[in-house]
Amino acid sequence: MRLKPETGVEVLRRAVELGVDHFDTAAFYGPANELLRAALAPYAPELVIATKVGPGVHPERGFYQAMTAAELRTQVEENLRGLGVDVLDVVNLRVGNADSLAERFGVLAELQKAGLIRQLGVSNVTTEQLEEARAIAPVVCVQNWYSVDRRDDDSLIDLCASYGIAYVPFASIADGVATEAAQAVAAAHGISAQQLRLAWTLHRSPNILAIPGTSKVAHLEQNVAAGAVQLTPAEVKSLE
Ligand SMILES: NC(=O)c1ccc[n+]([C@@H]2O[C@H](COP(=O)([O-])OP(=O)(O)OC[C@H]3O[C@@H](n4cnc5c(N)ncnc54)[C@H](OP(=O)(O)O)[C@@H]3O)[C@@H](O)[C@H]2O)c1
Known part of the structure; x- marks a missing residue:
């Protein structure tokens, strides 16, 4: 079921009210950029909106992987237009295969030098990439x-921490198996299985920035609350 635009706007505005200052989006996520713009523009200076390029949707050719400088530039421009900004805060190059990313990342570095992008990230990558x-x-x-x-x-998370790089896990709460141990820890804290998965993720390392996806204000509020859950070493051990 597709999210109604007014629900999306409500979730995004409530997120900012609750102190969320980091959003993850992409032009290839359908109307996500336009929704962010409708809900939050003019953007407060403390907000960081991270977008990503690599996969794209061409009006005639459909889904494609941007490989050329021109295609990547088109995708960056598409994100600028959708979000209604002159500069993108963060652009992730979504890689997702074992190929060298040097040429494509070099194109983004050029676009950064040209002033279209503030900071660069990478997504679906190995340590070598x-x-x-x-x-x-x-x-x-x-x-x-x-x-x-x-x-x-x-080990990649620890390496990122040593470099001062944020590690942003996706799909960290969906599709989890609620083990007996997890059910016991969640019950002890009076939280749901999803909140526990999020709390564990945040607990994993100080350089983790969470981007749980939700279409519901109630889930958003629970997810923000999960940030305050303190797990004991014994609880962490039982979960792992
Ligand atoms: N770089 C990449 O390749 C990549 C790939 C996938 C995703 N992402 C990014 O990562 C974000 C998160 O990933 P994701 O959405 O796939 O997975 P996720 O955040 O692990 O899980 C989202 C799912 O969990 C549900 N949910 C959220 N909070 C909940 C709560 N408190 N209680 C119960 N259910 C809850 C949501 O349903 P409701 O809507 O009902 O809350 C939704 O079905 C995406 O929004 C996207 O920005 C990036």
Whole structure:
């Protein structure tokens, strides 16, 4: 079921009221940029809106992976237009395969130098690809798939922390298996399984920035509240 625009606006405005200052979007997420713009423009200076390029939707060709400088520039411009800004706060290059990202990241670094982008990040990358990107331009964030039961990136998270790079896990609350241990910890704190998954993720490392997706104000409020849940070392151990 598609989110009604007025519901999206309500969720976004409530998020800002609750102190959320980091949003994740992309032109290829349908009307997400336009929704952010309708809800939050003119944007408060403390808001950071991270967008991403790589996959794109062409009006005639449909879904495609941007590989050329011209395609990447078109995608950056599409995000600028959708969000209604002159400069994008953060642009992630979404990679998602084992190929070298050097050429594409180099294009984004040029667009950064041209003043269209403030900061650069990478998404769906390996440690080797992060290092390849860092050799070209500073990287402020890595956005990868990670959760309490999908921990392939444990060493990458620590590496990012050592570099002062934010690690932004996606899909960290969806599709979780509620183990007996998780049910017990959630019950002890009076929180839901999703809040617990989020609390664990935030607990994992100080350089984690969460981007839980929700279409509901009630879930948003629960997710923000999960940020204050303190897990004991024994609870963390039982979850892991
Ligand atoms: N870089 C990438 O390749 C990539 C890939 C996927 C996603 N992302 C980004 O990551 C964000 C999060 O990922 P995601 O949305 O796939 O996964 P997620 O945040 O782990 O889970 C979202 C799902 O959990 C539900 N949910 C949220 N809060 C809840 C709560 N408190 N209680 C119960 N259910 C709750 C949502 O449903 P309701 O709407 O009902 O709350 C939605 O179905 C996306 O919005 C996107 O910006 C990036």
